[in-house]
C-alpha cells in the first residue's frame with residue numbers, strides 16, 4: 001500500500017461533532033448523543049490520520065464517515081468487519097470513503113505485516129470475543145513501526161450506571177439488574193467491560209506503548225444515554241421511513257438543542273475511572 005501524506009485535523013474548519021452526530025442520527029437520539037462525545041474524543045486526542053488507515057470493526061462505515069467529516073478525509077482507508085450483513089448496509093458515503101470494506105475476523109487480519117500507518121477501532125475491541133488478545137496482536141502486526149492505534153472502549157462502570165440498572169439495584173433486585181446489564185451488553189455488542197487500567201495493560205501486553213488515555217463519556221451521562229436507548233423509545237426510528245426532510249432537520253435541531261448544554265459543559269478529557277467510555281492512543285514502538 002502506498003504511503004500518503006498525513007491528514008491533520010486542523011487543516012480546515014470541520015464541523016462540530018454535535019452537529020455531525022445529530023444530523024446523521026435524527027432518527028436515533030441515543031446514537032446522536034453517544035457519537036457527539038465519541039467523535040469529540042477523537043478530535044480532542046488530535047489524532048493524525050496517516051494513510052493507509054485500517055478501521056477494525058468498521059460495521060456499515062457510518063462512524064468512519066462521521067469521523068472524516070469531523071477530522072477531514074483520511075486518505076486511503078480500508079475497513080474490516082466480521083459481519084457481512086453490516087458491510088452490505090454501507091451507504092453511498094461509506095463506499096466512497098473506504099477503498100475496500102472486507103468481511104474478516106480481527107483475530108486473523110488479511111494483510112501483510114507493517115501494512116498500515118494508522119489503525120482505528122471505534123467501540124469494536126470491546127466486541128471481539130473470543131480473541132481480544134489475538135486481535136490486539138494482529139493490529140500490532142499490521143501496523144508499521146511508529147504507527148498509531150486509536151481505540152474507544154467501555155469501562156466496567158458503564159453497565160452499573162444504565163438507568164434501569166440503578167433503579168433495580170436501588171430496589172434491591174440485584175439479580176434482575178444483572179440480567180438487564182447482560183441484555184443491554186448483548187444488544188450493544190459489549191463483551192468486554194474492563195477498568196481503564198486493565199485496558200491499558202491489555203494494550204501493553206499486545207506490544208503497544210500507551211501514549212494517552214482519557215475518559216470522554218462521564219458516568220453521570222450514562223443514565224440519560226441508556227434512557228435514550230430504552231427499548232420503547234426505539235419506536236422513534238419510524239421517522240426514518242417518513243420522507244420529509246424538514247421533519248428530519250427539525251428533529252436534528254431539537255436534539256442539538258437538548259444535548260447542547262450538557263455537551264458544552266462536559267470537559268473534553270476526563271479521568272478515565274469516572275467514565276463509561278474511554279479513548280486510548282497507543283503506538284507500536
Ligand SMILES: C[S@@+](CC[C@H](N)C(=O)[O-])C[C@H]1O[C@@H](n2cnc3c(N)ncnc32)[C@H](O)[C@@H]1O
Nearest residue numbers: 057059063081082083105106122123124127128
Ligand atoms: C459496537 S460495533 C461498532 C461499530 C463501528 N465501529 C461504530 O463505531 O459504529 C462493534 C463492531 O465490531 C464488529 N466485530 C465484532 N467482533 C469482531 C471480530 N472478531 N472481527 C471483526 N469485527 C468484529 C461487529 O460486527 C460490529 O460491527
